[in-house]
Every structure is written in structure tokens, then in C-alpha cells.
Amino acid sequence: MDTRRTILTGMALGAGMAALPALAQQGEIKIGEINSYSGLPAFTEPYRKGLQLAAEEVNAKGGVLGKKLVVITKDDAGKPADAVTAANELVSRDEVAMIAGAFFSNVGLALADYAKQKKIFYLAGEPLTDAMVWSSGNRYTFRLRPSNYMQAAMLAEEAAKLPAKKWATIAPNYEYGQSAVKVFKELLSKKRPDIEWVGEQWPPQGKIDAGPVVQAIAALKPDAILNVTFGPDLIKLVREGNTRGLFKGRSVVSFLTGEPEYMDPLKDETPEGWLVTGYPWNNVKTPEHEAFLKAYQAKFNDYPRLGSIVGYSLVNAAAAIIQKAGSTDTEKMIEAARGISFDTPFGKATFRAIDQQSTLGAFVGKTGVKDGKGVMVDPVYRDGADYLPSDDEVKKMRPQD
Known part of the structure; x- marks a missing residue:
């Protein structure tokens, strides 16, 4: 498969197939999608499947504005410059309606x-x-996933109940890690003024030297640890931490660790009792999720990851925006997107008009091990709308359009 340019036309099976020729005759609406396919396959391959499933479902129902929805994907290799180059190609050559x-x-x-x-x-x-929709927010950018602030607020709500007073942090040294640590510290300290932050470790993303990191954190003798590492870095941290007993007798709060793409590789090495955000795919019993799960498993003979949810919801959101706008004109799509509700496997979500942040939520629970695999224990879905700042607060943080 060409990782630089893959067209997902949303080909449907059965009855949906008959609708495609008619759609094709009426033209196409293209979305230009850019992601780190070569760098993070654990997330992006399930994500790509989510994109494909949603596009096929949209087209089987008649497409968007009577046209076939086409998603063109490009690999950014995890580099901002490559992403911008890809965006230029998608806009100038492929004439996409949006990126x-x-x-x-x-x-x-x-x-x-x-x-x-x-x-x-x-x-x-x-x-x-958080800069995506606040300090660096602009009228052309909308964000789907619950942000660092939202996930930090969900986790801080539970972390504040812990008896721990001395905290240390471990996070990748780039925008995501820095933003997550900053907002979690602010929110938890507000709830618990008695908290003391005793030290930080900032390993480079994708290049963690886990031994020295674990040793440095252990030397601080914290009561609790905030972890923001993910992917291969998380695996190395957990294995080294387990070997050296870093997590024994300590509370750990960890962004994203409950997502299957990050927990599955740990298998029975998954630490138990960490407070995490994630996605318990086999323990979500809503009608929306059960319909998504059935369709996903039927098509791919696999279970979804959080990436699958993001890709699927992204296409549904894009289709809803274009349909409501009645056009692919940028300004019309912006006006249509502000306040629009769209379908996700977690239920309806809405793009807030004030900051263009989605209200999609996340599951909060604890890590556990079952049948030799990492799982989320006692997961509870938190509606993103309940963990966002007020309009007045947003106005102080976001440049007004």
C-alpha cells in the first residue's frame, strides 16, 4: 500500500455497492487527511480503518450533497514540515474541500x-x-478529540481523592507532553493546595532511556507519579519501572494508557491500579457503540482501538459539516460547523461555537490484567462538555476572530 497517498473511496458492500456508480457520475467531494502512518502504526492503522468504514457507510447512504465522499490520506512522518508539504499538495493538486x-x-x-x-x-x-483551540486557535481550525485540559480535568477529579501529597511527573519533551503536565498540575493543585511537585523528567519523544528516568524519579521518593508517555516509550517505562519497583506502593495517574493500542503490547506486564483515560472497547454497551462494533468487526475481523473511534468520528463530523453547509465553501463550512452535532460511537458530540472544540468525551478507569491482557477496570464515560472552561474563560485565552 502506498503510504504517501491512499484513496479511501468508501466502497460499500451489498446494497450500498449499487449506489456508488450513480454517486460517481455526480462527482466527488474530497477530504485531505494527513497523519503519522509510518511512525505510529499502532494508532494510525486502526484509525485508517475507522476512516474507511465511515466513508463507506456515508456513501452507501447516498454520499454528501449527492456526491461520493473520498478521503485522500498522506503520511507526515511525524514532521511538521512534511505535514505542511502534504497539505499544499492536497489543496493545490487534489483540490480537497478541507484538510x-x-x-x-x-x-x-x-x-x-x-x-x-x-x-x-x-x-x-x-x-x-490546548493551544490548538485556545492560545493559537483560529477560525479555520476545529478539534475532535477531548483535549489535554479535558482529560486532565477528568483525571484530576479522581486524583484529588488520593492521599498522595508528593508528586513527580514523566512526559515526552514536546508540545503535547509539556501541555499535559502544565494543565494537570494547575488543575490538581487548585483542588489540592497541599500538593507538592517534587520533580520532573522530560525524555525525548520516541527515544526514552527508561533506566535513568526511573532511577531519577525513584530518587525523589514521590507518593504519586503523573505519566504522559505513550506507545513504545510507555512500554519501556513500564518494564523498567516494574523491574526496579518504581510503581510499588505509589499511585500513578496516566494519560491515554487505557487505550488498547498502548495497553495491548504490555500484556500481563500491564501495571494494575493506574488511574487512566482510555477505551474499554468490549465494555461499552450503548446502542451507538454496539452498532459501530458490529460493523467494524464484520469488516475487519478485528476489534477497534481508540484510533478507530477517532477516524470513524472524524469522517462523520466532516460529512455532517459539509451536508449542513450545503457547499464546500470554506466560510460556509465554518459557519455550519460552529455548534453542529454529529454522530460518534460514544453518542452525539458537538463543536462548541466559542472555541471550536468538540464535546466528545473519554473513559476514565483503572488498569488491570485479565486473562494475561491489560484491561480497563470500572470505566466510566465522562462527557467532554462537563470538563470544558466557560465561555468567559475561553475569551481570555483565545484570540477572537
């Missing part, structure tokens, strides 16, 4: 700036930095 996607926060910010300069709609999927 979408990105994983890393620094890449997402580069695409948001590109969208502002070129006046093109950008639907950010995964980037979590």
Missing part, C-alpha cells in the same frame, strides 16, 4: 497555522494540545 487529521500536537499546530494562512478548513483529529 484533516494529524497525530502529534506540534504537527497539528503547524497545520492549524497553514489553514489560517491559506484560509482552508482544518478538522484536527488527534492533536491534544
Whole structure:
């Protein structure tokens, strides 16, 4: 498969197939999607499947504005410059209606700036930095996933109940990690003024030297640890931490660790009792999720990851925006997107007009091990709308359009 340019036409099976020729005759609406496919396959391959499933479902129902929805994907290799180059190609050569996607926060910010300069709609999927919709927010950028602030607020709500007073942090040294640590510290300290932050470790993203990091944190003798590492870095940290007994007798709060793409590789090495955000795919019993799960498993013979949810919801959101706008004109899509509700496997979500942040939520629970695999224990879905700052607070943080 060409990782630089893959077209997902949303080909449907059965009855939906008959609708495609008619749609094709009426033209196409293209979305240009950019992501770190070569760098983070654990997330982006399930994400790509989510994109594909949603596009096929949209087209089986008649497409968007009577046209076939086409998603063109490009790999940014985790580099902001490559992402901007890809965006230029998608806009100038492929004539996409909007750009979408990105994983890393620094890449997402580069695409948001590109969208502002070129006046093109950008639907950010995964980037979590709060700057995306607040300090660096612009009228052309909308963000799907619950942000660092939202996830930090969910976790801080539970962390404040812990008896721990001395905290240390471990996070990747780039925009996402820096943003997550900053907001979690602010929110937890506000709830618990008795908290003391005793030290930090900032390993480079994707290049953690876990031994020295674990040793440095252990030397601080904290009561609790905030972890923001993910992917291969998380695996190395957990294995080294387990070996050296870092987590024994300590509370750990960890962003994203409950997501299957990050917990699955740990298997029975998964630490138990960590407070995490994540996605308990086999323990969500709502009608929306059960319908999504059935369709996903039927098509791919696999279970979804959090990336699958993001990709699927991204396409549904884009289709809803274009349909409501009645056009692919950028300004009309912006006006349509502000306040719009759209379908996700977690239920309806809405893009707030004030900051263009989605109200999509996240699950909060604890890590556990079952049948030799890492699982989320006692997960509870937190509605993103309940963990966002007020309009007045947003106005102080976000440049007004």
C-alpha cells in the first residue's frame, strides 16, 4: 500500500455497492487527511480503518450533497514540515474541500497555522494540545478529540481523592507532553493546595532511556507519579519501572494508557491500579457503540482501538459539516460547523461555537490484567462538555476572530 497517498473511496458492500456508480457520475467531494502512518502504526492503522468504514457507510447512504465522499490520506512522518508539504499538495493538486487529521500536537499546530494562512478548513483529529483551540486557535481550525485540559480535568477529579501529597511527573519533551503536565498540575493543585511537585523528567519523544528516568524519579521518593508517555516509550517505562519497583506502593495517574493500542503490547506486564483515560472497547454497551462494533468487526475481523473511534468520528463530523453547509465553501463550512452535532460511537458530540472544540468525551478507569491482557477496570464515560472552561474563560485565552 502506498503510504504517501491512499484513496479511501468508501466502497460499500451489498446494497450500498449499487449506489456508488450513480454517486460517481455526480462527482466527488474530497477530504485531505494527513497523519503519522509510518511512525505510529499502532494508532494510525486502526484509525485508517475507522476512516474507511465511515466513508463507506456515508456513501452507501447516498454520499454528501449527492456526491461520493473520498478521503485522500498522506503520511507526515511525524514532521511538521512534511505535514505542511502534504497539505499544499492536497489543496493545490487534489483540490480537497478541507484538510484533516494529524497525530502529534506540534504537527497539528503547524497545520492549524497553514489553514489560517491559506484560509482552508482544518478538522484536527488527534492533536491534544490546548493551544490548538485556545492560545493559537483560529477560525479555520476545529478539534475532535477531548483535549489535554479535558482529560486532565477528568483525571484530576479522581486524583484529588488520593492521599498522595508528593508528586513527580514523566512526559515526552514536546508540545503535547509539556501541555499535559502544565494543565494537570494547575488543575490538581487548585483542588489540592497541599500538593507538592517534587520533580520532573522530560525524555525525548520516541527515544526514552527508561533506566535513568526511573532511577531519577525513584530518587525523589514521590507518593504519586503523573505519566504522559505513550506507545513504545510507555512500554519501556513500564518494564523498567516494574523491574526496579518504581510503581510499588505509589499511585500513578496516566494519560491515554487505557487505550488498547498502548495497553495491548504490555500484556500481563500491564501495571494494575493506574488511574487512566482510555477505551474499554468490549465494555461499552450503548446502542451507538454496539452498532459501530458490529460493523467494524464484520469488516475487519478485528476489534477497534481508540484510533478507530477517532477516524470513524472524524469522517462523520466532516460529512455532517459539509451536508449542513450545503457547499464546500470554506466560510460556509465554518459557519455550519460552529455548534453542529454529529454522530460518534460514544453518542452525539458537538463543536462548541466559542472555541471550536468538540464535546466528545473519554473513559476514565483503572488498569488491570485479565486473562494475561491489560484491561480497563470500572470505566466510566465522562462527557467532554462537563470538563470544558466557560465561555468567559475561553475569551481570555483565545484570540477572537
